[in-house]
Amino acid sequence: xxxxxxxxxxxxxxxxxxxxxxxxxxxxxxxxxxxxxxxxxxxxxxxxxxxxxxxxxxxxxxxxxxxxxxxxxxxxxxxxxxxxxxxxxxxxxxxxxxxxxxxxxx
Amino acid sequence: xxxxxxxxxxxxxxxxxxxxxxxxxxxxxxxxxxxxxxxxxxxxxxxxxxxxxxxxxxxxxxxxxxxxxxxxxxxxxxxxxxxxxxxxxxxxxxxxxxxxxxxxxxxxxxxxxxxxxxxxxxxxxxxxxxxxxxxxxxxxxxxxxxxxxxxxxxxxxxxxxxxxxxxxxxxxxxxxxxxxxxxxxxxxxxxxxxxxxxxxxxxxxxxxxxxxxxxxxxxxxxxxxxxxxxxxxxxxxxxxxxxxxxxxxxxxxxxxxxxxxxxxxxxxxxxxxxxxxxxxxxxxxx
Numbered sequence: 001x002x003x004x005x006x007x008x009x010x011x012x013x014x015x016x017x018x019x020x021x022x023x024x025x026x027x028x029x030x031x032x033x034x035x036x037x038x039x040x041x042x043x044x045x046x047x048x049x050x051x052x053x054x055x056x057x058x059x060x061x062x063x064x065x066x067x068x069x070x071x072x073x074x075x076x077x078x079x080x081x082x083x084x085x086x087x088x089x090x091x092x093x094x095x096x097x098x099x100x101x102x103x104x105x106x
Numbered sequence: 107x108x109x110x111x112x113x114x115x116x117x118x119x120x121x122x123x124x125x126x127x128x129x130x131x132x133x134x135x136x137x138x139x140x141x142x143x144x145x146x147x148x149x150x151x152x153x154x155x156x157x158x159x160x161x162x163x164x165x166x167x168x169x170x171x172x173x174x175x176x177x178x179x180x181x182x183x184x185x186x187x188x189x190x191x192x193x194x195x196x197x198x199x200x201x202x203x204x205x206x207x208x209x210x211x212x213x214x215x216x217x218x219x220x221x222x223x224x225x226x227x228x229x230x231x232x233x234x235x236x237x238x239x240x241x242x243x244x245x246x247x248x249x250x251x252x253x254x255x256x257x258x259x260x261x262x263x264x265x266x267x268x269x270x271x272x273x274x275x276x277x278x279x280x281x282x283x284x285x286x287x288x289x290x291x292x293x294x295x296x297x298x299x300x301x302x303x304x305x306x307x308x309x310x311x312x313x314x315x316x317x318x319x320x321x322x323x324x325x326x327x328x329x330x331x332x333x334x335x336x337x338x339x340x341x342x343x344x345x346x347x348x349x350x351x352x353x354x355x356x357x358x359x360x361x362x363x364x365x366x367x368x369x370x371x372x373x374x375x376x377x378x379x380x381x382x383x384x385x386x387x388x389x390x391x392x
Contacts, residue, residue: 049191049208059196074205078194082201 003029004058005099006068010038012097016089018069021051027096028061029103036100051075058084067099107392108275110144110294114310116281118302119330119354120145122369124278125154127298129370130381131274132242135389139274141239143247144290146232146260151278152247153367155239163235166263167228168256169211173202177223184215184224207255232260234267243273257286265289283310283317291318296392297325298351303335308342315346324391328384331356349391352384 006023008015017023022044028037039061043053051071055078058066067087071079079086089099111124128141143151152158173184173193180197192208193215194201204215206229216224232250239245248264250257257280268275279290291297297318301311311327318325326349329339333356343350354377363369 043191046191049205052194052205052208053191056194056196056201059199059201062198074207078203081203082196082199 001031001065002061002063003031003103004061004063004066005029005096006066007038007096010040012036012095012100014096016067016069016092016094016096016099018090018092020066020068020071020075021054023054023068026054026057026061027100028063029100031103031106034104036096049074052078055079055082055084058082107273108277108294108296109388109392110277110279110291110297111300112279112287112291112297112314113281113300114283114312114314115302115307118307119300119328120278120281121151121154122330122354122364123298123300123328124276125151125369126377126381127384128245128276129241130378130385131276134382135385136274137242138272139242139276140268140270141242141245141276141278142264142268143245143278144261144264144286145278145280146248146250146257146264146286147280149247149249151245152235152237154370155237155241155245156367158237158239158245161236161238161244163233165233166231166260168209168231168254168259169213169226170206170209170229171204171213171215171224171226173204174223174225175200175202177221178202179221179223181220183220184218187214187218189214210256211259230254231256231263234260234264243270258289261286261289265293283313287314288317288321291323292321294323296388297323298388299325299327300330301327301339302331303329303333303337303339304331305335305338307335308339311339312342315348326351326387326391328352328354330354349387351387352380354380 005027006017007025007027008017026039051074055075059082065085111120131139143149182195185193185195192205230251236246246268248260280286301307332353
């Protein structure tokens with residue numbers, strides 16, 4: 001299963017990005033082969049609709065779960081339609097690696 | 107002729123000034139005057155005309171595109187053309203949808219689609235109502251549909267509705283300096299900025315002055331609630347050589363009259379004189 005984690009950089013040491021629509025990178029963690037891959041968020045600076053664009057991106061990345069700091073109402077309603085589970089983490093000290101390690105233990 | 111009343115900061119007295127100007131222009135200058143409430147999120151000018159009679163009322167609509175997923179090939183051309191990022195296409199889920207709260211009804215997506223998969227449907231935008239107030243040519247207001255974010259579109263339709271060439275039109279603007287305000291003041295012959303002598307009033311006045319300079323529309327300033335705050339706003343007007351059209355002193359009783367909708371009852375001689383002077387100055391500018 002693919003799980004998307006919003007990230008502020010494109011490596012495992014990067015900090016977790018608390019923003020969903022305007023995060024800098026999307027880290028895709030594949031829970032079957034335990035690999036990660038990073039995709040840049042090309043919509044992070046658009047005027048409006050960043051949340052819906054990111055929701056679509058997460059769906060295109062084939063995710064079933066997405067981990068971020070919070071989700072705006074428009075993004076939330078789309079992710080619900082896509083049947084993608086939203087997980088809110090309120091801790092901006094975490095690195096992407098910390099979160100991936102926790103997922104590996106599941 | 108169009109005269110817009112704007113402020114930047116909310117609660118400085120746009121409605122008070124608009125309603126009074128409308129009343130005093132009809133009384134002392136020209137009966138051919140109308141008032142238009144462009145504060146479509148919370149129009150309240152009509153409250154001050156207790157004996158108003160509703161003359162016309164019509165619902166207006168916004169056209170929102172709908173995507174037929176049976177015809178859609180999920181090519182994303184419409185989403186790329188959309189300036190407002192209102193279209194979500196996810197090919198692997200065969201998902202295509204327009205978010206109505208982001209859509210500005212520009213029609214680009216319909217032009218973009220090569221497969222005839224997009225049609226438009228009407229959704230309510232608001233109601234435009236005209237009232238006989240017994241004063242001049244009456245008043246018109248726009249009232250935005252609850253939940254809609256398309257103030258600017260409604261103001262545009264409202265302005266089209268009331269366009270009368272030889273009439274003095276007073277446009278009561280919404281607060282702020284964003285699109286709805288720009289829409290209200292654009293094509294105006296003159297703008298009256300209502301400010302108050304507080305730090306917030308001055309801060310937002312400066313932003314609004316910048317806006318009007320960029321739009322190249324002549325304007326003057328009325329200071330309302332004078333006596334509160336500081337003299338800083340007067341120094342600003344002096345420094346920028348902006349005309350002070352009038353000064354309305356702060357009075358607690360006046361706020362009471364406003365709250366009970368009675369600012370046009372038993373108008374004091376002082377108030378009348380203030381507006382007579384303001385009208386003189388406006389006449390010399392338009």
